[in-house]
Amino acid sequence: MLIEPAPPIGIRSVIGRSIEGRPIEAITFTSDSATSTVLILSSIHGNEDAGTPLVERLADHLTDYPASLNNKTVILVPCANPDGMDRQTRFNAHGVDLNRNFPADNFRTSRRSGLSPLSEPESIALFNVIRDCSPSVIITIHQPLACVDYDGPGYEVAAAMSSACGLPVNKLGAQPGSLGAYAGETLGIPIITLELPASADRMSANELWTTYSPALLVILE
Structure with missing residues (x-):
């Protein structure tokens, strides 16, 4: 009897803990047919947290419609800075x-960026995921600039996301020690920043999904 492979199910794991001990969770969807990996994360700035419910809704969508994976492994990190989210900072x-705490070629030591790259457990957690999973593209969700930014060889993906959701492409530049500078410029991975508008704070999870899910789903096509 031929047994059909089970559909992929999102596996939640703890990839690290914050300074105050809060778990940093990843949700991984994969299958035997996966040939590339997409990493999507949100709320690395804790007060830019509208992306967290959006990423959680993406997890629900991939659970309900596993064919959306299109032979990709998708790793979701809904909240990369849980202490900052709790404090709204x-x-x-x-x-x-x-x-500003990643080992990019342009890292600069300061009180706000850390005394050394990867001085913080939260940035270490993301660094380890990138190192271990070798994503072919990274999406990070921020606020409030209402645009699609990119670093490294990410223009084509950024343009597709822009067309899907209506936010303009705006190349903001790789900040010292940023994830964009590290992944995009140092490692050469296409990394796109989906900058939601400030008004996203006032949107429900359903409204966020309706408005911005096309920008995320186009990456999986």
């Missing part, structure tokens, strides 16, 4: 901007 509990 950009920084982690040490007062470090995690999006």
Whole structure:
């Protein structure tokens, strides 16, 4: 009897813990036919958290419609800075901007970027995922600039996301020690920043999904 392979199910795992001990969770969808990996994360700045319910809704969608994976492994990190989200601040509990704490070629030591690259457990957690899973594209969700930014060889993906959701492509430039600088410029991985507008804070999870899910789903086509 031929046994059909089971559909992929999102596996939740703890990839690290914050300064205050909160879990940093990843949800991984994969199958035997997967040939590439997409990493999607949100809320590396804790007060830019409208992306978290959007990523959770994407997890629900992939559970309900596993064919959407299209032979890809998808790793979702709904909240990369749980302490910052709890405090509603950009920084982690040490007062470090995690999006300036990566070992990019342009890293600069400062109180806000950390005394050294990867000085913070939250940035280490993301660094380890990138190192271990070798994503072919990375999407990070921010606010409030209402555009699609990119670093490294990410223009084509950014343009597709822009067409799907209506936000314009705007090349903002790789900030020192940012995830964009590290992944895009140092590693050469296409990395796209989906900058939601400030008004996204006032949108329900359903409204966020209706408006911005096309920008995420186009990556999986």
